[in-house]
Amino acid sequence: EVQLVEAGGGLVQPGGSLRLSCTASGFTFSSYEMNWVRQAPGKGLEWVSYISSSGRTIYYAGSVRGRFTISRDNAKNSLYLQMNSLRAEDTALYYCARDGLRGFTGYYYMDVWGKGTTVTVSS
Amino acid sequence: EVVLTQSPATLSLSPGERATLSCRASQSVSSYLAWYQQKPGQAPRLLIYDASNRATGIPARFSGSGSGTDFTLTISSLEPEDFAVYYCQQRYNWPPAFGPGTKVDIK
Numbered sequence: 001e002v003q004l005v006e007a008g009g010g011l012v013q014p015g016g017s018l019r020l021s022c023t024a025s026g027f028t029f030s031s032y033e034m035n036w037v038r039q040a041p042g043k044g045l046e047w048v049s050y051i052s053s054s055g056r057t058i059y060y061a062g063s064v065r066g067r068f069t070i071s072r073d074n075a076k077n078s079l080y081l082q083m084n085s086l087r088a089e090d091t092a093l094y095y096c097a098r099d100g101l102r103g104f105t106g107y108y109y110m111d112v113w114g115k116g117t118t119v120t121v122s123s
Numbered sequence: 124e125v126v127l128t129q130s131p132a133t134l135s136l137s138p139g140e141r142a143t144l145s146c147r148a149s150q151s152v153s154s155y156l157a158w159y160q161q162k163p164g165q166a167p168r169l170l171i172y173d174a175s176n177r178a179t180g181i182p183a184r185f186s187g188s189g190s191g192t193d194f195t196l197t198i199s200s201l202e203p204e205d206f207a208v209y210y211c212q213q214r215y216n217w218p219p220a221f222g223p224g225t226k227v228d229i230k
Contacts, residue, residue, distance in 0.1 A: 035219075037221075044208075044210065044221060044223050044224045045159075045161075045167060045210055045212075046221065047212075047219050047220065047221060050217075050219075059217050059218065062218075095166055097167075101169065103155070103176065103214075104173055104176070105154060105155055107155050107173075109157045109169055109172040109178075109214060110159075110167075110169060111178065113166035115166055116166060
């Protein structure tokens with residue numbers, strides 16, 4: 001079964017750090033580009049970061065650039081999100097999502113999602 | 124940066140009715156648009172990609188149309204399991220923004 005499982009969420013004080021992980025199974029992780037997407041309580045979806053299959057190409061949303069770092073370890077089938085200088089507005093459910101469906105246009109879409117891990121930033 | 128707007132914010136309909144959801148982009152995204160469904164307590168699910176193609180396992184009652192800046196998701200006859208929030212997302216350029224969502228609830 002194709003699966004993504006996030007972990008590492010929790011309660012952290014403003015200014016603190018947290019490292020999220022996403023473990024993949026059921027597919028060849030090293031062949032896929034990956035994303036982090038978050039959802040604040042009662043709000044919509046916000047794309048956070050992207051990493052190519054090799055790890056060489058990375059993008060960030062403006063709201064997290066300079067504070068968050070995405071990485072991956074293909075040998076461990078794992079995706080990571082290092083979050084530093086956390087703010088109250090980073091409070092959200094964080095999903096990892098696979099860019100697995102290649103459209104006819106050549107672009108990829110997020111076809112597999114984990115259940116998410118909750119990050120709460122509060123004093 | 125492309126901004127997506129969705130309308131209406133909430134759509135109140137009865138089972139069996141037709142639902143028409145709109146997504147508008149601030150600039151052309153060609154056909155590089157997806158629709159996702161999210162039910163309470165669940166992760167989003169990909170419904171439509173490249174504006175009009177159904178993802179694997181998605182029922183035929185879901186259809187997408189449009190290109191450029193104006194897109195539509197149509198649910199031809201609402202089933203009880205279709206009451207959810209629907210998001211559009213563009214993949215034309217970075218960042219791959221989502222729209223704010225349309226909630227389809229039971230009238």
